[in-house]
Amino acid sequence: MALAVALVVLLALVPAAWVALKRWAGRRAAGPLWPLLLFAVLALAYALVVPPWQTPDEPQHMVHVEVVRRGGFGAAEQLLPFKTPPPGVARMNADVQRQIVASMRATNAGKWLPGGIAGLRAGAVPGPTELNHPPLYYDVAAVLLRPFGSLPVVGRLAILRVLGVVLATAVVWCCGAAGRLLFPGKRWAEASAAIALAVPTFVVFAGAVNNDALAQFLAALLVLLLLAGVVDAGRIARPLPWFGLIVVLLVLGVLTKRTFVPLVPVVLVAIAVRVRPHPRAMLAALAAVEAVVGLVLVTGADARLASWHRATMTGTSRCAGGHGDEWAICLTPSSYQVSQKVPLVDADELGGETVRAAVWMRGNSSTFALDVNTDHGPVAHAEEQPTAEWRYVVVTGHVPVKPGYLGLALTKQGPGTVVVDDVKLSPFDPNQPGAYTDPSVDLPAPNFITNGSGESAVLSAPTALPGPIRRVVDGAVDSVDGLVRQPGAVVDSAGILTRRAAQGFGSFWGTVGWQVPMPLFPVAIQWALAVLVAAGVAGFVALVLRRGFPLAPAAVLASAIVCVGAAAVLQTVPPTEVEAISGRYLFPALVAFTVVLAAGWRHLWPATTDAFRLVLRLSIPAIQLLFIALVLVPFLS
Structure with missing residues (x-):
C-alpha cells in the first residue's frame, strides 16, 4: 500500500x-x-x-x-x-x-x-x-x-x-x-x-x-x-x-x-x-x-601531472629532481598509482606485437610495480625494491590482436616515496642488434607514452x-x-x-x-x-x-x-x-x-x-x- x-x-x-x-x-x-x-x-x-x-x-x-x-x-x-x-x-x-x-x-x-x-x-x-x-x-x-x-x-x-x-x-x-x-x-x-x-x-x-x-x-x-x-x-x-x-x-x-x-x-x-x-x-x-x-x-x-590518470586526487603526482631533467613522476602514500592508456589506434597497431616498457626509478621503503595491461588481461609485470640510486626497470610482453585497450600502470606499495622518470612503451624486436646489450640505451622505436617524464602539467580543481x-x-x-x-x-x-x-x-x-x-x-x-x-x-x-x-x-x-x-x-x-x-x-x-x-x-x-x-x-x-x-x-x- x-x-x-x-x-x-x-x-x-x-x-x-x-x-x-x-x-x-x-x-x-x-x-x-x-x-x-x-x-x-x-x-x-x-x-x-x-x-x-x-x-x-x-x-x-x-x-x-x-x-x-x-x-x-x-x-x-x-x-x-x-x-x-x-x-x-x-x-x-x-x-x-x-x-x-x-x-x-x-x-x-x-x-x-x-x-x-x-x-x-x-x-x-x-x-x-x-x-x-x-x-x-x-x-x-x-x-x-x-x-x-x-x-x-x-x-x-x-x-x-x-x-x-x-x-x-x-x-x-x-x-x-x-x-x-x-x-x-x-x-x-x-x-x-x-x-x-x-x-x-x-x-x-x-x-x-x-x-x-x-x-x-x-x-x-x-x-x-x-x-x-x-x-x-x-x-x-x-x-x-x-x-x-x-x-x-x-x-x-x-x-x-x-x-x-x-x-x-x-x-x-x-x-x-x-x-x-x-x-x-x-x-x-x-x-x-x-x-x-x-x-x-x-x-x-595546483599544477598536477598531465596525461596520466591518478588513482587518488591527493597530491600532484609530479616533483622536481628527475633522471637527467627537471621533473619526474612521484608516487607517494597518498598518491600511490598513475596509469595511462595509449590511443586506441596505436593499441590496435601494436596488436600481435611484442612491446617493451621501461622506466628509471629510485625511492625508499616501498615496493614498485610496473604493469602493462590490455582488455584481455596482463601483458607484463615487474616488481622492484627501490634504492636511493637510479635503477632501470624493463619488462617485455606480447600484446594480443585487438587488445581492446593497452595501458601502463606505475604503482607504489609501502610508506615511502618512489620517483619515476623517462617512462617508455615501445614495440620491441628481440632480433634487433643490441636489443639485450644495454636496456637503457634508446632504441630506434617510437614511444607511445605521453609525458613520461612529468614535464607537462595541467591545473587541478581547487582543493x-x-x-x-x-x-x-x-x-x-x-x-x-x-x-x-x-x-x-x-x-x-x-x-x-x-x-x-x-x-x-x-x-x-x-x-x-x-x-x-x-x-x-x-x-x-x-x-x-x-x-x-x-x-x-x-x-x-x-x-x-x-x-x-x-x-x-x-x-x-x-x-x-x-x-x-x-x-x-x-x-x-x-x-x-x-x-x-x-x-x-x-x-x-x-x-x-x-x-x-x-x-x-x-x-x-x-x-x-x-x-x-x-x-x-x-x-x-x-x-x-x-x-x-x-x-x-x-x-x-
Whole structure:
C-alpha cells in the first residue's frame, strides 16, 4: 500500500505542477497538458515493462542511493577505492551489495544482461562503480526513499523510476516552452514537445534510476533560461535574476553529473550575445570572469601531472629532481598509482606485437610495480625494491590482436616515496642488434607514452571544492588537454570517432537496456532518421540565413547542440579503448535539438500548418510502435 501511494503521489505531481503554473503564470506559459500526460503514460508503461535493473548502470546507481540512504550524506565518498572507510560504513556497503545482487538473481537479470552473469555468480554488482559521481541526485533520491526503508529494494527502485518519469516530463515541458518562447502565436509552437515524445530512447530511459534524470532536467531549464535571456522575454530575463538563476543552475548541474559541464560554453555564448550591444557591460563581464579565474588559481589550483590518470586526487603526482631533467613522476602514500592508456589506434597497431616498457626509478621503503595491461588481461609485470640510486626497470610482453585497450600502470606499495622518470612503451624486436646489450640505451622505436617524464602539467580543481566537483572539473580539463596535447592521435582516430558518432546517433533514437552491443533500430531506419535530421538542420540554417529566425537564440541553440554532441563523442580524447557511446549523453541538449528540428521542418514543409501538426502527432505512435516491434520486443524475448 505504501508503495502504491508513493507512486500515485509522484505521478500526480505532473498535473498538479501544470495547474499551479497555469494559475501563476497563465495558460500560455503552462502550455497544453496533453504532451505531458501522453509522455508520462508512455514513460510509465516502459518503466513497468522493462525488467528491474535493465536500464544503464541501474544497479550501481542504486548502490549509491542506498549507501547514502543508510549511511548518510558523504558515506559514498568514504567508500572510494583510495580511502579506508569506517568499519560500519564498509559493512553497510557490503549489505547493500548483497541485497542488490540477491534482487538481480531473483528477477533473473542475467537473462537480459549476459555480461553481468559472471559477476552475479561471484556476488558482485555488475557495472562500474558510481560512488565517485557528484552527489546531488543520490542525496535527493535517498531523502525521498527514507520513509520506505522497509520495502524490498526493488520497491524502492520502482519509486525512483517514477521520479525519473516526472523529471523527464518536466524536460518535455521545457521543450514546449522553448517553442512557445521562440515562436509566439504560431499554432505549431508545440512541435518541439511532440518531437521529444517521438524519441523512443528518451521515453524508455525516463523511467531509470540514473543521475541522468536530474542532469537532463537541470540542463533543459538552463537552455530555456538562456533562450529567455537572449530574446529578453519577461521578468525572468532581467539581468539580475537571469544571471543569478544561471549561477544556481550551473552549481546544481555540476553537483549532478559531468554531462552537464558542456553547457558551460553555451552559457558564455549566451552572455556574450546578450551583452554584445553594451560594450561596457561586456568589459565588466570579462573582468568578472578573469577575477573569478584568478581567484581560483590563487586559492589552490595546483599544477598536477598531465596525461596520466591518478588513482587518488591527493597530491600532484609530479616533483622536481628527475633522471637527467627537471621533473619526474612521484608516487607517494597518498598518491600511490598513475596509469595511462595509449590511443586506441596505436593499441590496435601494436596488436600481435611484442612491446617493451621501461622506466628509471629510485625511492625508499616501498615496493614498485610496473604493469602493462590490455582488455584481455596482463601483458607484463615487474616488481622492484627501490634504492636511493637510479635503477632501470624493463619488462617485455606480447600484446594480443585487438587488445581492446593497452595501458601502463606505475604503482607504489609501502610508506615511502618512489620517483619515476623517462617512462617508455615501445614495440620491441628481440632480433634487433643490441636489443639485450644495454636496456637503457634508446632504441630506434617510437614511444607511445605521453609525458613520461612529468614535464607537462595541467591545473587541478581547487582543493577547497568538494571531491565530487573536483573530479568533474579535472575530468573536463583532462578531455580538453588530450585534445590539445595529442592532435595527431585525434586526427588518426577519425574513423573511431565517426563510428562513435554513428552509434551515439542510433542509440539516441532507439535503444533499450545496457547490453553490449546495444540493440538498435535497423540500419535502414537509422539512415531514414539521419536524412530527416539533416533536412531539419538544413531547413533551420536556411531559415536563419533568410532572417526568419533571430540570430541570438540561433547561436545559443547551435552551441548547445555542438558542445553537447562533441562532449558525447569525445568522452576520452583521443579514444583509448572500445567504448559504447550511449545516445542518452545527447539529452542535455534535447531542448535545443527539438526546437531546431521543429523550426527546420516547418520551414521546409510545403503544406498547411494543420497538416504539419497532424503529421508530427501521428509520428509519435508510429515511431513508438516501430521501436516496440523492432527493438523492445526482441530485447525482452
